[in-house]
Amino acid sequence: MPHSSYKAIGILDSGVGGLTVFQELTRQLPHEQIVYFGDTARMPYGPRPDEEVRRFALQIIDFLQNQEIKMVVVACNTATAVGLSSYRERSALPVLGVIEPGVRAALKQTRKGRVGVIGTAGTVRSSAYEKALQGARPGLHITARACPLFVLLVENDLVDTPEAEKVAAEYLAPFNLAAVDTLILGCTHYPLMAELIQKTVGSGVTLINSAEEIAGEVKSILTERRLHHPLQLTEPGYRFFVSGNPHSFEEIATKMLHRRIKAYQVTL
Amino acid sequence: MPHSSYKAIGILDSGVGGLTVFQELTRQLPHEQIVYFGDTARMPYGPRPDEEVRRFALQIIDFLQNQEIKMVVVACNTATAVGLSSYRERSALPVLGVIEPGVRAALKQTRKGRVGVIGTAGTVRSSAYEKALQGARPGLHITARACPLFVLLVENDLVDTPEAEKVAAEYLAPFNLAAVDTLILGCTHYPLMAELIQKTVGSGVTLINSAEEIAGEVKSILTERRLHHPLQLTEPGYRFFVSGNPHSFEEIATKMLHRRIKAYQVTL
Numbered sequence: 385m386p387h388s389s390y391k392a393i394g395i396l397d398s399g400v401g402g403l404t405v406f407q408e409l410t411r412q413l414p415h416e417q418i419v420y421f422g423d424t425a426r427m428p429y430g431p432r433p434d435e436e437v438r439r440f441a442l443q444i445i446d447f448l449q450n451q452e453i454k455m456v457v458v459a460c461n462t463a464t465a466v467g468l469s470s471y472r473e474r475s476a477l478p479v480l481g482v483i484e485p486g487v488r489a490a491l492k493q494t495r496k497g498r499v500g501v502i503g504t505a506g507t508v509r510s511s512a513y514e515k516a517l518q519g520a521r522p523g524l525h526i527t528a529r530a531c532p533l534f535v536l537l538v539e540n541d542l543v544d545t546p547e548a549e550k551v552a553a554e555y556l557a558p559f560n561l562a563a564v565d566t567l568i569l570g571c572t573h574y575p576l577m578a579e580l581i582q583k584t585v586g587s588g589v590t591l592i593n594s595a596e597e598i599a600g601e602v603k604s605i606l607t608e609r610r611l612h613h614p615l616q617l618t619e620p621g622y623r624f625f626v627s628g629n630p631h632s633f634e635e636i637a638t639k640m641l642h643r644r645i646k647a648y649q650v651t652l
Numbered sequence: 653m654p655h656s657s658y659k660a661i662g663i664l665d666s667g668v669g670g671l672t673v674f675q676e677l678t679r680q681l682p683h684e685q686i687v688y689f690g691d692t693a694r695m696p697y698g699p700r701p702d703e704e705v706r707r708f709a710l711q712i713i714d715f716l717q718n719q720e721i722k723m724v725v726v727a728c729n730t731a732t733a734v735g736l737s738s739y740r741e742r743s744a745l746p747v748l749g750v751i752e753p754g755v756r757a758a759l760k761q762t763r764k765g766r767v768g769v770i771g772t773a774g775t776v777r778s779s780a781y782e783k784a785l786q787g788a789r790p791g792l793h794i795t796a797r798a799c800p801l802f803v804l805l806v807e808n809d810l811v812d813t814p815e816a817e818k819v820a821a822e823y824l825a826p827f828n829l830a831a832v833d834t835l836i837l838g839c840t841h842y843p844l845m846a847e848l849i850q851k852t853v854g855s856g857v858t859l860i861n862s863a864e865e866i867a868g869e870v871k872s873i874l875t876e877r878r879l880h881h882p883l884q885l886t887e888p889g890y891r892f893f894v895s896g897n898p899h900s901f902e903e904i905a906t907k908m909l910h911r912r913i914k915a916y917q918v919t920l
Contacts, residue, residue: 390658390883390885391889417720446914447916450891450914450916451891452685452889452891614883615658615882617658621659621720623718623719623720630919646714646718648715648718648918648919648920649918649919650916650917650918650919651898651916651917651918651919652916
């Protein structure tokens with residue numbers, strides 16, 4: 385086994401949502417190189433059959449493994465929910481999903497044991513969060529709801545509109561009724577509309593941002609396995625690939641990350 | 653300026669020809685990572701207008717510069733002949749072409765000062781080899797000839813056929829007449845048919861293989877600029893990208909390199 389610490393961290397997502405994870409990684413691990421793949425031609429993953437999402441994710445992992453990486457971060461809740469164990473079987477590298485870190489953070493935060501989960505249709509249908517939460521602490525009161533329009537609001541830059549407020553009020557009402565004290569943002573797009581979500585559920589509810597949690601977990605794994613880049617790079621490189629139009633991805637990414645990025649379209 | 657020695661060497665070519673350079677680099681520099689781009693959808697470059705070849709090469713250099721490289725090797729004689737100075741203007745990295753190393757090697761080899769050059773139509777039309785040879789040693793007797801079918805023989809696996817012998821005899825006759833003692837293989841495809849060429853011109857003529865020469869030059873530049881990979885990688889990674897069908901590229905490359913490689917199609 386070659387010592388691979390000098391390699392990059394690979395991130396896969398269905399589109400731009402995983403950029404919230406990218407951003408947290410660059411903040412918490414400023415000396416690491418990153419390769420990002422956004423499957424923009426086939427997003428959103430939420431409404432797709434599990435089998436299809438798994439197949440897409442495996443294709444992307446194959447691609448990333450050809451780009452000199454030391455670790456795979458599945459920065460997409462849907463892809464994590466429907467296939468994390470398959471990806472781990474396929475890859476000799478550490479493969480980290482977004483669900484476990486979010487679950488651990490929620491368990492730390494909740495005071496009354498009343499936890500909410502929002503995600504895509506695929507994520508909520510998989511019950512991956514419920515299973516992980518119940519597995520870790522039986523007796524938790526869990527409320528989960530799919531919020532399929534949220535991804536589209538973010539991807540189409542419609543978060544700051546009256547329609548978005550209406551949609552949020554509709555989707556999030558059950559969490560007020562259930563009196564949750566902690567709400568897992570179970571989709572990497574949601575941190576991009578955290579303000580609206582917080583306003584809608586009220587300041588008494590703690591939002592769990594998967595991006596922050598997963599970045600912390602990546603850091604721990606790099607430390608445990610001694611995989612931190614040995615050269616402490618001062619300007620580590622970031623490489624971006626997409627399956628769809630690179631220009632619209634570049635535009636959203638440049639806005640989100642406050643830095644100009646260049647993406648290339650790859651055929652998987 | 654960040655210290656970039658840990659980055660890869662970037663190679664650009666119109667197709668598979670540059671793999672002869674790739675192979676020499678892996679032999680002479682076994683600890684270096686390499687990123688290879690083959691513009692298979694737009695090859696051959698030989699018959700294209702200079703302006704177009706320059707534009708394509710600049711697009712590829714932009715792509716390679718986004719893939720964490722420390723140096724650009726233009727492993728295509730046509731692209732080198734028509735635009736090396738433009739590429740050097742565009743890039744802050746060292747940019748090496750295939751012509752200068754071949755010229756230096758030919759000057760070392762020739763005993764009678766009678767040098768031959770074979771290349772694509774674009775390379776021969778540019779007179780890049782003649783200018784460089786004459787510039788370095790005025791009074792040399794130079795014979796140059798375009799051999800456009802050679803690339804097609806190689807790309808279509810037709811080197812070991814009677815037609816190929818006929819074509820070679822036809823193209824190479826002027827070099828016997830001119831009594832050259834040294835023949836520059838001014839196209840990275842030609843080393844793949846070196847045996848036929850040698851047989852045709854006779855064993856008294858020394859063939860200059862650009863691939864070997866450029867690899868030596870890359871090595872010198874890495875040494876001079878202290879750019880050798882600092883970790884002495886035992887299994888350095890190789891990344892392959894193409895503009896056309898990756899499968900046919902993979903097939904030829906796997907045969908040429910005696911190792912299974914994976915290529916991805918990128919849209920420039």
